[in-house]
Amino acid sequence: MKILIVDDFSTMRRIIRNLLRDLGFSNTDEADDGNTALPMLKTGKYDFLVTDWNMPGMTGMELLKTVRADDNLKSLPILMVTAEAKREQIVAAAQAGVNGYVVKPFTAAVLKDKIEKIFERLQ
Amino acid sequence: MNEADNQAPGMEYEKELLEQVGQLKDEVEAGDMAAAMRRIADMGEERDQTLYLEVGRLTRSLHEALRNFHIQAGNEHQRQALSRMGDASDRLGYVVELTSKSANRTMDLVEASMPLASQIQQEGAAIRSEWQRLGQRDMKAAEFRQLYSRIQRYLDVTCEDSSQMYENLSEILLAQDYQDLTGQVIQRVTDLVRDVEDNLVKLMVMASDVDRITGTVHETAESSEEKDKEQNSRGEGPQMNADKRDDVVSGQDDVDDLLSSLGF
Numbered sequence: 001m002k003i004l005i006v007d008d009f010s011t012m013r014r015i016i017r018n019l020l021r022d023l024g025f026s027n028t029d030e031a032d033d034g035n036t037a038l039p040m041l042k043t044g045k046y047d048f049l050v051t052d053w054n055m056p057g058m059t060g061m062e063l064l065k066t067v068r069a070d071d072n073l074k075s076l077p078i079l080m081v082t083a084e085a086k087r088e089q090i091v092a093a094a095q096a097g098v099n100g101y102v103v104k105p106f107t108a109a110v111l112k113d114k115i116e117k118i119f120e121r122l123q
Numbered sequence: 124m125n126e127a128d129n130q131a132p133g134m135e136y137e138k139e140l141l142e143q144v145g146q147l148k149d150e151v152e153a154g155d156m157a158a159a160m161r162r163i164a165d166m167g168e169e170r171d172q173t174l175y176l177e178v179g180r181l182t183r184s185l186h187e188a189l190r191n192f193h194i195q196a197g198n199e200h201q202r203q204a205l206s207r208m209g210d211a212s213d214r215l216g217y218v219v220e221l222t223s224k225s226a227n228r229t230m231d232l233v234e235a236s237m238p239l240a241s242q243i244q245q246e247g248a249a250i251r252s253e254w255q256r257l258g259q260r261d262m263k264a265a266e267f268r269q270l271y272s273r274i275q276r277y278l279d280v281t282c283e284d285s286s287q288m289y290e291n292l293s294e295i296l297l298a299q300d301y302q303d304l305t306g307q308v309i310q311r312v313t314d315l316v317r318d319v320e321d322n323l324v325k326l327m328v329m330a331s332d333v334d335r336i337t338g339t340v341h342e343t344a345e346s347s348e349e350k351d352k353e354q355n356s357r358g359e360g361p362q363m364n365a366d367k368r369d370d371v372v373s374g375q376d377d378v379d380d381l382l383s384s385l386g387f
Contacts, residue, residue, distance in 0.1 A: 009223075010223075010227075011223060011226040011227060011230070014227075014230055015230070018230070018233075018234070053358045054357070054358030054359070054360055055358075059356055059357060059358055060358075061356045061358065062356055082358070083360055083361040083362075084358050084359060084360075085361070085362045085365055085371045085372045085373075085378075086359065086362065086370055086371050086372075087370055087371065087372060087381060088370065089358075089359075090372065090378055090381055090382065091381070091385065094382060094385050094387060101378055101382060102375065102378070103372060103374065103375055103378050104361070106375060110375050
């Protein structure tokens, strides 16, 4: 299981990386926005994507839409971890095909719960 | 800008205009067209004078506002250096730097402490089950000698590791000192933003007098739909006072409720 973590703040990437490691996912890579993430995803090496929304360059929302529109990537499970908390934004993310949505600030338990739910549904 | 300056001559102009219109009406009714035409020309002149005065006032206020922000005329570089805005950006940059440094320092120390804690836990658990075997007299003499030295090593390592962890924890405590510094910086920038807003409001009031005299109407209708759309994809960052707003979720439970109502 290889996971790509996309967030423009290195501290947040590090927190997520540590939490994922505690959950048993130690094979992770990082990118700081959608533009950096997309070519990495296109290599086909990743099984799971954790992305922020608000980033300079390509946002998480644009990345989500781009991934869903790509024939090779469209079934990639995506968890959004973001400070964006408006109802219409969450609805928009759901409509764009996100698999899970976690609002910051979040706890390790919430992250674990959402990731497990996503895998449950995939099986 | 003082209060007297805010009393627009536009008002006086309106009073004057009202008087003139009355007289103009009298003159037209009396058939004195030459006087009426002269009066119309005078009214135009008066309007221009008032306008010049008002624009002058506005310009002066603008200068004053800029001076209040310590932005002096000069080359671009000097203006940048003297600008409180530039200073504010630097200060906020400093906040970002300080908080990021502190977060990383804290995470370094946490990452250094976690293996120590899990080592103490794992070895402790292993020794506990050996110890239980000893209690049940289910242990050979040779095994007991091994357990004895294992406990000896465990005590040594635990003493060392726990004092290292204690040191890490007190360093984590110290790494939170950014809060005091960043708090002060943000307070100052907040004061500046309030100042800027006050001055802009005053300028706006003056500019509206000019608009009134010239009869200028501004296009205020924005192409907001386009903007909204872009904003939607851009993201807005953290929301304040989420618990007082209906359009914002106040936590993960709200998000889960919303998503499950959509069938997720």
